[in-house]
Amino acid sequence: xxxxxxxxxxxxxxxxxxxxxxxxxxxxxxxxxxxxxxxxxxxxxxxxxxxxxxxxxxxxxxxxxxxxxxxxxxxxxxxxxxxxxxxxxxxxxxxxxxxxxxxxxxxxxxxxxxxxxxxxxxxxxxxxxxxxxxxxxxxxxxxxxx
Amino acid sequence: xxxxxxxxxxxxxxxxxxxxxxxxxxxxxxxxxxxxxxxxxxxxxxxxxxxxxxxxxxxxxxxxxxxxxxxxxxxxxxxxxxxxxxxxxxxxxxxxxxxxxxxxxxxxxxxxxxxxxxxxxxxxxxxxxxxxxxxxxxxxxxxxxxxxxxxxxxxxxxxxxxxxxxxxxxxxxxxxxxxxxxxxxxxxxxxxxxxxxxxxxxxxxxxxxxxxxxxxxxxxxxxxxxxxxxxxxxxxxxxxxxxxxxxxxxxxxxxxxxxxxxxxxxxxxxxxxxxxxxxxxxxxxxxxxxxxxxxxxxxxxxxxxxxxxxxxxxxxxxxxxxxxxxxxxxxxxxxxxxxxxxxxxxxxxxxxxxxxxxxxxxxxxxxxxxxxxxxxxxxxxxxxxxxxxx
Numbered sequence: 085x086x087x088x089x090x091x092x093x094x095x096x097x098x099x100x101x102x103x104x105x106x107x108x109x110x111x112x113x114x115x116x117x118x119x120x121x122x123x124x125x126x127x128x129x130x131x132x133x134x135x136x137x138x139x140x141x142x143x144x145x146x147x148x149x150x151x152x153x154x155x156x157x158x159x160x161x162x163x164x165x166x167x168x169x170x171x172x173x174x175x176x177x178x179x180x181x182x183x184x185x186x187x188x189x190x191x192x193x194x195x196x197x198x199x200x201x202x203x204x205x206x207x208x209x210x211x212x213x214x215x216x217x218x219x220x221x222x223x224x225x226x227x228x229x230x
Numbered sequence: 231x232x233x234x235x236x237x238x239x240x241x242x243x244x245x246x247x248x249x250x251x252x253x254x255x256x257x258x259x260x261x262x263x264x265x266x267x268x269x270x271x272x273x274x275x276x277x278x279x280x281x282x283x284x285x286x287x288x289x290x291x292x293x294x295x296x297x298x299x300x301x302x303x304x305x306x307x308x309x310x311x312x313x314x315x316x317x318x319x320x321x322x323x324x325x326x327x328x329x330x331x332x333x334x335x336x337x338x339x340x341x342x343x344x345x346x347x348x349x350x351x352x353x354x355x356x357x358x359x360x361x362x363x364x365x366x367x368x369x370x371x372x373x374x375x376x377x378x379x380x381x382x383x384x385x386x387x388x389x390x391x392x393x394x395x396x397x398x399x400x401x402x403x404x405x406x407x408x409x410x411x412x413x414x415x416x417x418x419x420x421x422x423x424x425x426x427x428x429x430x431x432x433x434x435x436x437x438x439x440x441x442x443x444x445x446x447x448x449x450x451x452x453x454x455x456x457x458x459x460x461x462x463x464x465x466x467x468x469x470x471x472x473x474x475x476x477x478x479x480x481x482x483x484x485x486x487x488x489x490x491x492x493x494x495x496x497x498x499x500x501x502x503x504x505x506x507x508x509x510x511x512x513x514x515x516x517x518x519x520x521x522x523x524x525x526x527x528x529x530x531x532x533x534x535x536x537x538x539x540x541x542x543x544x545x546x547x548x549x550x551x552x553x554x555x556x557x558x559x560x561x562x563x564x565x566x567x568x569x570x571x572x573x574x575x576x577x578x579x580x581x582x583x584x585x586x587x588x589x590x591x592x593x594x595x596x597x598x599x600x601x602x603x604x605x606x607x608x609x610x611x612x613x614x615x616x617x618x619x620x
Contacts, residue, residue, distance in 0.1 A: 093360045093369040129481065130367045156487070158380035160372075160432040163440075165357035168372030174432075176381070176481060183481040187371050209370070220370055 093165070094209055097218055103133045106145055111219045116150060116204045118182070119143040129182035150204040151226065152179035159193045167210070177202055177223055184221060191225045201226040232332040234619045236458035236465030238451050239267030240578035245446035245566040246415045252289040252346045253301055259342055259447035259571075260302040269461045270338065270451055272302050277309030277339035279327050281319035281570035287358045288346050298342055308336035313570075316362040316605035317519065319343065320573025321613060324450070328468050331454045338457060343574035344447035355443050362605070364479050375519060375606075376432040376440060378480055382607055383434055383522035386488035389537065392525065394434060396540030398425035400521035401438040401563055403549055408560025410590040415444050415566030439521035444566025448574035450581065466584045467619040469506070469598075472499025476608035483608045493530035493602070493610040501532075504614040506598060508532030511554050511614075513583045513593040514600040515576035518561040524548075527602055528556070531612070555593040558583065573603040573611070580615045 095101075097108035110117045119131040123140030129148075134141050157175040164170050173188040173196050188196055189207065207222030241262025243255055250258070264270065280298045285291040294312045299305065309330050313323040320343035327339040349355040360369035363378075386392045402422055408414035420438050428437035451461075458465040474495035477483040484491055501507055508531055516531070518524035525539030533554055534542040542548055548556040559565055559579040562572060580599035582588045599615045 093357065093365055093372075095366040095370055130479070156381050156384065158377045158384065158432045160377050160380075161430045162437075163356055163374075163376060163431050164353070165360050165372050165374060166351065166353035167357065172372055174371070174373060174377040185368055185371070185373070185479070185481050 092167070092210065094212070094218055096212060098212070098216060104131050107131050108219060110145065111206050111221065112217065114206055116148045116179075116221060117145045118148055120146045127182070129184055148182065149180050152177040152184065152202050152204070152223065154188070154196065154198055154200045154202060155183060156198060157188065157196055159196070175202075175223065186221050186223055188223050188225065195225065233334060233454045234467060235328050235331045235452055235454055236467045236619070237577060237581045237615070238453045238458050238461045238465055239263050239270060240450045240581040241266050242413050242448040242575050242578050243446050244413050245444050245568060245575075247348050248346075248445035250346070250445065252285060252291060252344065253297070255344050255346060255445065255447040256298050256301045256342065259344065259449040263340065263449035263451060267451060267462060272304045275304045275338050275340050275451065276307045277327065277330060277336040278304050278306050279309065279311050279313060279323040279339065279341045281313045281323035281341065281343040281574060282345060283314055283316055283319050283569040284358055284361055285346070287361065288349060298344070304340065309339060317517070317567065317569050318573055318603040318605040318609065318611045319570040320448070321576070321601060321603035321611040322573070324452070324573065324577055324613065325471055325473065325611065327452045328471065331452055338451060338453045340449055340451050341574055342447065342449040343571035345568035345570045346445050347443050347568060348445050352443070367479060376435060378607060379520035379522055380432040380435050382487040382526065383520070385486060386522060386525065386539070387434065389486070389488055390540070392540040394426060395422060396525070396544055397434070397439050397521040398422050399543045400518060400524045401425040403543065404518060404557050404561040404563040405438065407558055407591065408564025411559050411565065414560045414564050415442055416560070416564050435520055435522070439563070441519045441562035441567035444568045446566060446568035446571045446575070448571045448578050450574055450577050464585045466581045467616050468613065469616040469620050470500040470502070470504030470614035471612065472496040472503070473611045474499070478606065478608070487607060488526060489536070490526055490530050490607055490610065492608050493527065493604070496610040496612045497531045500612040500614045504616070505620060506614065510598050511600045512596040512598050513555045513558060513580065514602065515559065515579050516556055516561070516602040517604045518557060518563050519567060519604070521563065523604070524556065524561065531600070531602065550593070558588065558591040558593060573601065576601040576603060577613065584615060584617050
């Protein structure tokens with residue numbers, strides 16, 4: 085028997101595993117969406133399957149803007165978890181009225197600044213069980229908007 | 231009618247990268263605690279609470295309270311439970327034991343915190359720390375604690391002019407305090423230059439401004455009123471406690487990462503219950519998982535005004551001879567941070583400080599002690615201890 089990791093930190097995204105599976109299916113299609121409560125119409129980030137305001141557990145999917153701005157960021161240069169490479173740019177991105185935690189990919193870390201515009205780009209990560217592709221929300225620096 | 235409750239015994243293991251199993255650490259903390267209070271044997275303990283965060287990942291072990299009870303020969307008859315609240319698990323356990331004893335549901339309860347974090351591969355130990363943030367929306371990106379507190383540090387520097395040197399001074403102070411603590415992970419001290427030249431972890435936090443991955447355990451025994459006085463001539467009384475949460479995910483916290491309202495609320499509740507103010511605190515063990523956390527803790531605990539944390543450490547007001555001695559055992563930065571053990575080790579330090587048994591680390595005339603344990607920037611627990619009951 086070899087040394088194994090039985091579970092990873094990536095979510096299980098399929099209908100077998102989560103009520104939010106449509107979020108991941110839309111992400112794979114290049115769409116950034118979140119939930120709007122069917123009862124009170126409030127949108128949330130991240131998506132949620134229970135509304136603390138009106139108590140409804142029904143929701144619909146709505147599209148979010150594809151452009152955002154960097155509200156705050158830090159560059160981690162050492163001490164990353166197994167499977168994650170340094171340097172890594174962690175950012176809080178303002179998208180519409182929501183704040184999204186994610187990473188900024190493909191940038192020279194020295195170019196990243198607060199207030200800079202970023203563009204949504206789905207982030208392909210390690211496959212899930214049964215070799216199913218998995219995606220997370222990612223961002224890249226917007227073209228020509230340094 | 232609530233009963234008064236006191237610490238009557240305390241012990242800690244050596245903290246560090248330990249060549250020891252999870253159970254070895256339980257034995258070691260249990261022995262240290264029982265050795266501190268010869269009037270109590272395992273059979274005299276009627277309740278046990280174990281604070282431990284991730285033994286399922288680090289030791290392939292759940293069912294922790296029963297394992298520890300058996301390891302130490304305790305047969306609980308009033309209370310047996312595990313508390314898991316990430317980095318605050320130990321103090322959350324002390325609150326449970328306190329509440330059971332105060333309510334008359336238990337008489338003598340041990341609270342033991344234990345964590346075996348180091349793994350055969352270092353990056354897996356760090357991967358495990360990701361279980362403490364939201365898997366789906368945070369850990370999946372590789373997030374662990376350093377980038378979260380880095381955002382607080384950046385905000386504090388931008389809003390209040392806090393400098394890298396002031397952050398470094400927290401590292402210097404706590405590494406220096408740890409050099410007088412034989413159980414600390416680090417014992418070599420540190421200079422400002424060493425801290426400022428240490429490796430960048432997550433901008434602007436450098437290695438010596440961060441707590442390390444540490445193995446260790448700690449145990450305390452709590453007892454009620456007269457029982458406490460029978461067991462020891464110098465009980466250390468629980469005078470107040472408070473806990474408050476603002477949010478779990480980074481994006482659901484308060485708007486300003488340098489402002490931690492939940493800590494202010496937890497501290498107010500504890501001070502009110504104890505009938506004291508921040509000025510009455512002689513010695514404090516605060517949750518310096520990162521240097522910025524200690525600066526913000528000074529402010530939210532009321533030791534100084536908002537934004538003045540950097541000046542507070544710079545002018546020596548949080549060290550011996552100042553307003554309040556903060557982190558005499560070396561804090562999480564100097565002692566290390568074996569998650570579930572940390573809050574219990576903080577209580578053990580206050581126990582020895584208020585009994586004037588802290589040796590080279592002793593705070594002169596310490597009568598009121600405080601501990602602050604957090605599980606993230608939006609989740610805080612505060613305890614107040616006194617030489618005299620309320």
